[in-house]
Amino acid sequence: MTAAPASLVDSFGRQITYLRVSVTDRCDLRCRYCMPAKMRFLPRDAVMSIDEIAAITDAFVDRGVRRIRLTGGEPLVRGGITDLAARIGGRIGHGLDELTLTTNGTHLAVHAQALVAAGVRRINVSLDTLDADRFRHITRTGDLDQVLGGIDAAGRAGLKIKINMVALRDLNHDEIEPMMRWCADRSHDLTLIETMPMGGIEEDRTDHYLPLDRVRADLEARWTLLPLAERTGGPARYYRVAELGSRVGFITPLTDNFCAGCNRVRLTASGELYMCLGRDAKVDLRQAWREGGRDALDAALDRAMATKPKAHDFSIRAAGQAPAITRHMSVTGG
Ligand code: SAM
Secondary structure, three states: OOOOOOOOOOOOEOOEEEEEEEEOOOOOOOOOOOOOOOOOOOHHHHHOOOOHHHHHHHHHHHOOOOOOEEOOOOHHOOOOOHHHHHHOOOOEEEOEEEEEEEEEEOOOOHHHHHHHHHHHEEEEEEEOOOHHHHHHHHOOOOHHHHHHHHHHHHHHHEEEEEEEEEEOOOOOOHHHHHHHHHHHHHEEEEEEEEEOOOOOOOOOHHHHHHOOOHHHHHHHHHHHHHEEEOOOOOEEEEEEEEOEEEEEEOOOOOOOHHHOOOOOEEEEEOOEEOOOOOOEEEEHHHHHHHHHHHHHHHHHHHHHOOOOOOOOOOOOOOOOOOOEOOOOOHOOOO
């Protein structure tokens, strides 16, 4: 009998149990805080095939990863996405506990049922505003009704939905409370996210940066926020809003560093494994897989573990200064 492959533990003793996979860096929206209007995407031949992604995710599950999230770019614009979801979903109960997805919702009406059939039970939908004009402004190209229709379809298909809202000063911060009520009415959890200094955009990030410790303090003056111990595998800290009976989470990479409990790594669409969202250390898994199959992949994973940094290196920088991380969020996914 051959020994089970060793689990993935970094040099700080953190066990890696959560993999996020960016299945494409392409997106049908152009959110202003995420990417420039004329974003340059990877050439298609640089993107892994569905077979390659499935083989690499399989190796991660064999090495102890229990939760996989598909993201992007926009995962639902990737050809073959539901086939990939079904293949990864086949590992649920065989090493994998959960397969989830983060989406902008534009293609949910088409794919919701196939995702459920693949074994997906929860999804995150990014929605920064409920105002159609603001939605068009923030996303540059988006149609709010299409996304709301997608969210409804996902709910009808039986998916549990969490809304992700990036909190942006002067763009949507007056909508945080309406969004809390909207989510509570529909039994969706809500997570608020701080803008992270990733990749060049046209605007100065400091103009719209909204520290979530301030937002939480403002909310606590008006609502009863009861801290919850439960986590969903990611970095969000959750509170029950007593008056609404709903949950609201905060992802605060800048105001409250959450690296000590990090259990995550991120695979890009071109097969590079980033050990930290806020650092540049990476290992090329596609090359390892192509050159040496599973043995080389396992060796590359062991090398990667040794390079996982202790903490990220985010700081919001002013106009004219390079962002802390030059890679855009769409490369490694949210
Ligand atoms: N297209 C999918 C979506 O919209 O959810 C998945 C990828 S998107 C990059 C994942 C999440 O990252 C979204 O919630 C988006 O709002 C968020 N995001 C993008 N750029 C960000 C940034 N610089 N800081 C914080 N969040 C960001």
